[in-house]
Amino acid sequence: MSGLLRFATAGSVDDGKSTLIGRLLFDSKTVFADQLAAVEKTSADRGDDYTNLALLTDGLRAEREQGITIDVAYRYFATPARTFIVADTPGHVQYTRNMVTGASTADLALVLVDARKGVVEQTRRHASLSALLRVPHLVLAVNKMDLVGYDPSVFHAVVSEFRDFAASLGLPDVTAIPIAALQGDNVVHKSANTPWYDGPALLEHLETVEVDRDHLGSRGARFPVQYVIRPMSVELPDYRGYAGTLATGTLRAGDEVVVLPSGRRTTVASVETADGPMSHAVARQAVTVRLADEVDVSRGDLIAAAEDAPTVTSSLEATLCWMAEVPLVPGRRVLLKHTTRTVKAIVTELHDTLDVATLSSGQAPAFALNDIGRVTIVTSSPVFVDDYADDRTTGAFVLIDEATGATIAAGMVGTVLGVSA
Amino acid sequence: MSVFVPALEGGLSQLDVLEAEGIHVLREVAAEFERPALLFSGGKDSIVMLKLAERAFWPGRIPFPLVHVDTGHNFDEVLAFRDQRVAELGARLVVGSVQDDIDAGRVHEVPGGLRNPLQTTTLLRTIEENRFDAVFGGARRDEEKARAKERFLSFRDAFGQWDPKNQRPELWNLYNGRHNPGEHIRVFPLSNWTELDIWRYIVREQIEVPSIYYAHEREVFVRDGMLLGVTPHSQPRPGETVETHVVRYRTVGDASCTGAVASPAATAEQVLEEVAATRLTERGATRADDRASEAAMEDRKKEGYF
Numbered sequence: 068m069s070g071l072l073r074f075a076t077a078g079s080v081d082d083g084k085s086t087l088i089g090r091l092l093f094d095s096k097t098v099f100a101d102q103l104a105a106v107e108k109t110s111a112d113r114g115d116d117y118t119n120l121a122l123l124t125d126g127l128r129a130e131r132e133q134g135i136t137i138d139v140a141y142r143y144f145a146t147p148a149r150t151f152i153v154a155d156t157p158g159h160v161q162y163t164r165n166m167v168t169g170a171s172t173a174d175l176a177l178v179l180v181d182a183r184k185g186v187v188e189q190t191r192r193h194a195s196l197s198a199l200l201r202v203p204h205l206v207l208a209v210n211k212m213d214l215v216g217y218d219p220s221v222f223h224a225v226v227s228e229f230r231d232f233a234a235s236l237g238l239p240d241v242t243a244i245p246i247a248a249l250q251g252d253n254v255v256h257k258s259a260n261t262p263w264y265d266g267p268a269l270l271e272h273l274e275t276v277e278v279d280r281d282h283l284g285s286r287g288a289r290f291p292v293q294y295v296i297r298p299m300s301v302e303l304p305d306y307r308g309y310a311g312t313l314a315t316g317t318l319r320a321g322d323e324v325v326v327l328p329s330g331r332r333t334t335v336a337s338v339e340t341a342d343g344p345m346s347h348a349v350a351r352q353a354v355t356v357r358l359a360d361e362v363d364v365s366r367g368d369l370i371a372a373a374e375d376a377p378t379v380t381s382s383l384e385a386t387l388c389w390m391a392e393v394p395l396v397p398g399r400r401v402l403l404k405h406t407t408r409t410v411k412a413i414v415t416e417l418h419d420t421l422d423v424a425t426l427s428s429g430q431a432p433a434f435a436l437n438d439i440g441r442v443t444i445v446t447s448s449p450v451f452v453d454d455y456a457d458d459r460t461t462g463a464f465v466l467i468d469e470a471t472g473a474t475i476a477a478g479m480v481g482t483v484l485g486v487s488a
Numbered sequence: 489m490s491v492f493v494p495a496l497e498g499g500l501s502q503l504d505v506l507e508a509e510g511i512h513v514l515r516e517v518a519a520e521f522e523r524p525a526l527l528f529s530g531g532k533d534s535i536v537m538l539k540l541a542e543r544a545f546w547p548g549r550i551p552f553p554l555v556h557v558d559t560g561h562n563f564d565e566v567l568a569f570r571d572q573r574v575a576e577l578g579a580r581l582v583v584g585s586v587q588d589d590i591d592a593g594r595v596h597e598v599p600g601g602l603r604n605p606l607q608t609t610t611l612l613r614t615i616e617e618n619r620f621d622a623v624f625g626g627a628r629r630d631e632e633k634a635r636a637k638e639r640f641l642s643f644r645d646a647f648g649q650w651d652p653k654n655q656r657p658e659l660w661n662l663y664n665g666r667h668n669p670g671e672h673i674r675v676f677p678l679s680n681w682t683e684l685d686i687w688r689y690i691v692r693e694q695i696e697v698p699s700i701y702y703a704h705e706r707e708v709f710v711r712d713g714m715l716l717g718v719t720p721h722s723q724p725r726p727g728e729t730v731e732t733h734v735v736r737y738r739t740v741g742d743a744s745c746t747g748a749v750a751s752p753a754a755t756a757e758q759v760l761e762e763v764a765a766t767r768l769t770e771r772g773a774t775r776a777d778d779r780a781s782e783a784a785m786e787d788r789k790k791e792g793y794f
Contacts, residue, residue, distance in 0.1 A: 070501055070502040070505075071502040071506075139637070141679070142630075143629070143630045143680070143682045145684065150682075165657070167657070167659065168658060168659055172660060293512070293516060293519055294515045294518060294545075296546075298547055298548040298549070300548075300549075303547055308547075310515055310545075312508060340546070341543040341547075349500065351500065351505060352504070352508050353507070353508040353509075353511035353515070366519050390657060404662050404664065406662075407516070407519070459660065460660065463660045464662070465662045465664060467666055469666075472643075472666030472667055473656060474656045474657050474659070477657070
């Protein structure tokens, strides 16, 4: 079982997301005494009836004043079983952009619904975005069960409706848990108020869910070169190492590899870190690779398994989440950053947009802020890609506005949510 | 919480993941920026960050200078440690002196003698004079609520200001460092580390830290519930009595506002156990500068603080 779980929370305004995170931190004894004292004081000053645990995560002045969460907030807590990184994403304006950001690195998505309201448009959006970003696990937390008298029929109705929608998305793994974040029911401890629920409390599930990264090891190696290390010192006049983070697969001395874009084949001479040579590197390790032959390799090149290399292309079919105020129109020139490679590109065609609440697609002459849709992109020099559905690293890219430097789109290679018109 | 670090299937522990993430960020920025620099105070977080930098570019040297914003209110042990590390690494050290800014009239001493708020001017001046376009800092998101919303690469305008409502989204491990001349980026490779992770890593890698992090006898007095050491920069006021206690420091900031904690922890392992069991955040326990208001850190960050 892995020691680190990254999860993203999502919910509509007032679904109690921040309260739930506060409850997890508080009940797992992660919140420190002085933080709690500060929150208790602020709650009392504001005249809240109870200690407002949302104040633990809403740190910016404007958030406290308006009682909302503005930006993705990262929270950390640990239990003896696992360490958790929580990306708490706002449920209101900019929700798509923030949710996509939080979900891009998440192992698990935690979607909250209000038991009184059931599955609403926002719930469907969040489920769709989790599926779009290929988050491996999803937890549906049906919150505010105290306000429906802990009625199992309410819970089952919400879950049933959600599962129907999740099935149409092909969401791989959905776990539903009835909770009351404010009271703490089924958050850290199983609640006596829900004797009809025989599943785990939320924290127990988070501690034990299998984080499946096996597929990263079974596919061909992908090593984007970040930095060329050449000490050129008296001791190491000829040392030349390629530094980077292994995206996919494993890499060991003796492996046959191909360097892209040159196509030159060679052999891995060694895989090393500051601790010295290692038997092999696994995905997500930051290492330095040395090659047997003198090959021209620079930043932005890719060292890949010779017999299982990615597609080399200057034309991409991709799904975009548009994140800029200025609409995207065909012919837009951008910078495309994919792994360690940044190239000039043109979005030549907009094919369709996807309504993530209804899963219906439509034609759009332009993409507005938060729109998700399929496009064709032509790049000025080749990129080495896999489908995002197969690889969340080598299938992902961002688009950058060359003039302002802003990140204006998240991109996924291929058709990620296959939906017919 | 527990000191216990669960092993990951396939051999990657949580520390391995955090270390790899930090190294990845250091390499990205070194590759994409013309003139990066690394803030090194001699504090434990910047020591760990420097260790990651050493590992990231091994066997080559760290390809950027170290910067120390010197308040003039230093612990001697920390300054000695700073100079020792710089010598070991063969690195270049740039010192930005708060005293210089005071002498030039750019900032003024505040009542009470706290110099932390004055560092912003010195930091921005040092960045400008050296034309640094990326500055690595050891800040962690778990330290404070405003920091919890900061990116790995945090964009600053020509005035060094942070706009929390207008941050670039950071997706996957794709970091966008694009900037215009005069603007710069603050980079936080340890964003996802907690205080506990820092100490776990110090123990695992047997990293040396200044001796004041470990239990020692010191003359201290109590002010605002904090134990302040007697130094040329922090003297007891009338009514404050000086006593000798066995203490250690959890952070090493400005010596005039950084409090000690009573602690018998004399080794990194013992500190780790103590940190795992503690019920006060390090800033809440020992930093007078964050106590000013609930949003003190956000206000200072917007102006260009670390």
